[in-house]
Amino acid sequence: MERSDAARNRERLLDAARDLIGECGAEALTMDRLAEHAGVGKGTVFRRFGSRAGLMLTLLSESEAAFQARFMFGPPPLGPGAPGLERLIAFGVERIAYVMEFGDLALAAENSSRGRFEVPAAALWYRHIEVLLREEGFAADPWLMARSLGATLAPDRLLNLVRVHGVSSDRLNNSWRELVTRVVTAS
Amino acid sequence: MERSDAARNRERLLDAARDLIGECGAEALTMDRLAEHAGVGKGTVFRRFGSRAGLMLTLLSESEAAFQARFMFGPPPLGPGAPGLERLIAFGVERIAYVMEFGDLALAAENSSRGRFEVPAAALWYRHIEVLLREEGFAADPWLMARSLGATLAPDRLLNLVRVHGVSSDRLNNSWRELVTRVVTAS
DNA sequence: CATCTAAACGGACTGCGGTCCGGTTCTTAT
């Protein structure tokens, strides 16, 4: 059982984090400032969330869960019921939109000490893409191909394209559709 | 004209950096230790190379230049003379081999403060892929598609696959060939 | 209510990348 003061402090920290991020953006959030703003010690922050990335992951978890639910159980074409290719296209489009909205947070969450490919949610996307590839009869190492396609949707890459090169979401969507269509279509 | 003491210190620093990396690996190299080992002040290190990433980039530059020369002016199928698709395949294969050899260095060089998509060499690969795509008649936003394909060859991704998931170079090569073949082949 | 213990707490501390500035040294012009 979790001690009540621990629970109270976790809520305080999450509230304070949302506050600070709302004011100055995710990347300006430092653990010292967070601790001070929440009125707790720095050690407490790290015991609760392990690292800065862990905190970001926690903040992201609700929207991540919602996104996952949509492509796993939601209505077609994103959810089950549509052909694999259409779901693949819809997945990319939704993911791009998702990154446009929560990109900074996702970016901050990726700098985990080990990896940034081990983010729990990522495993699910890869698996999802892999399943859809198989459904479309893609037989040449779908596991690895899923990860290659997934790399295309990485937040840092997408944000760089949009913010530095002025690429529009539409253009990203079109390119994604082109990519997966060609990969899935048998030669 | 560069002052002679500055040149001397730069050589000292590069030598010391190669020493330390040879002993403990690239990611164990800290700027403090480097300065101490080279017998110069810390400020000197940063004036010379700007940042840790800049130093790594400098160390990488010879092998990068050699790699670039090979795919731009070297013999086919990597260099000019072969069909676009074959050059594309060869490019990926060579790049994968390159990352296997210099991956740690490339990884350390990517953490530039701004981007990691602005690494000067990267612009060249993207452009190269783009040109080859065009050569094969790929008309749907080759600029963006080149970057998507390039993302597949990012050092951090490749190293993660190999070191964490035990994927072999052959498997990476095959998947790359499959990917670019399908992208280039008209539907 | 008194006691006891595991858990939570906080902030000093470390190591890192990176900046700054007063002092030093090389170069050039006279």
Add this chain to the structure above:
DNA sequence: ATAAGAACCGGACCGCAGTCCGTTTAGATG
């Protein structure tokens, strides 16, 4: 040779993420 000044040097300093450990407190037990 010498004076001027630009370029360079060193290391103290900053802010950051993350660790450590002595201290406090929740909450269960008698």
